[in-house]
Amino acid sequence: RKEVEQDPGPFNVPEGATVAFNCTYSNSASQSFFWYRQDCRKEPKLLMSVYSSGNEDGRFTAQLNRASQYISLLIRDSKLSDSATYLCVWRERPNNNDMRFGAGTRLTVKP
Amino acid sequence: ETGVTQTPRHLVMGMTNKKSLKCEQHLGHNAMYWYKQSAKKPLELMFVYNFKEQTENNSVPSRFSPECPNSSHLFLHLHTLQPEDSALYLCASSQAGMANTEAFFGQGTRLTVV
Numbered sequence: 001r002k003e004v005e006q007d008p009g010p011f012n013v014p015e016g017a018t019v020a021f022n023c024t025y026s027n028s029a030s031q032s033f034f035w036y037r038q039d040c041r042k043e044p045k046l047l048m049s050v051y052s053s054g055n056e057d058g059r060f061t062a063q064l065n066r067a068s069q070y071i072s073l074l075i076r077d078s079k080l081s082d083s084a085t086y087l088c089v090w091r092e093r094p095n096n097n098d099m100r101f102g103a104g105t106r107l108t109v110k111p
Numbered sequence: 112e113t114g115v116t117q118t119p120r121h122l123v124m125g126m127t128n129k130k131s132l133k134c135e136q137h138l139g140h141n142a143m144y145w146y147k148q149s150a151k152k153p154l155e156l157m158f159v160y161n162f163k164e165q166t167e168n169n170s171v172p173s174r175f176s177p178e179c180p181n182s183s184h185l186f187l188h189l190h191t192l193q194p195e196d197s198a199l200y201l202c203a204s205s206q207a208g209m210a211n212t213e214a215f216f217g218q219g220t221r222l223t224v225v
């Protein structure tokens with residue numbers, strides 16, 4: 001089984017839609033989780049960290065389900081500028097600095 | 112000015128050439144990384160340096176040789192590469208020892224091996 005499974009998409013949604021991505025992980029020892037965003041031909045940038053209790057930042061909500069070993073990202077009221085690839089990212093040990101990346105989910109928001 | 116700077120942005124090299132990629136971070140971080148991003152594949156972690164010491168080498172072929180002279184600079188020396196090594200090479204930095212700290216990336220070097 002892969003370390004992480006992430007639906008590659010593409011997800012094509014109209015402006016204003018709500019869209020959700022999941023990312024499942026196999027290592028129950030995984031400690032820290034993040035969502036990164038990568039625009040075409042650009043470097044990845046942090047979108048938000050994922051906390052155990054769930055967290056929200058404007059139109060974006062991140063959830064962690066340790067029992068089922070997945071994280072999710074919900075985007076409400078999609079904008080054209082949300083079009084990008086969304087990467088789930090994790091760190092396996094609290095003091096370990098290497099971050100592992102999923103393959104990414106491609107989102108296109110259309111007018 | 113970006114926090115993590117990579118040069119060159121683009122590189123085309125022959126299989127017998129020797130070249131180096133450079134990364135510099137201006138964020139005061141003490142951990143630096145090299146990642147490889149090939150088309151339609153996840154980012155692959157190649158090397159990790161904590162406080163200038165290499166702490167991870169993810170089975171990377173010896174034709175890739177990292178160097179970290181100080182906590183602000185990281186190099187990736189390349190020699191006798193193969194066409195399948197063509198990819199985007201990304202450098203990142205973070206603050207070691209903090210669980211939820213994010214990694215900041217440079218803009219990458221797009222490498223083509225001919």
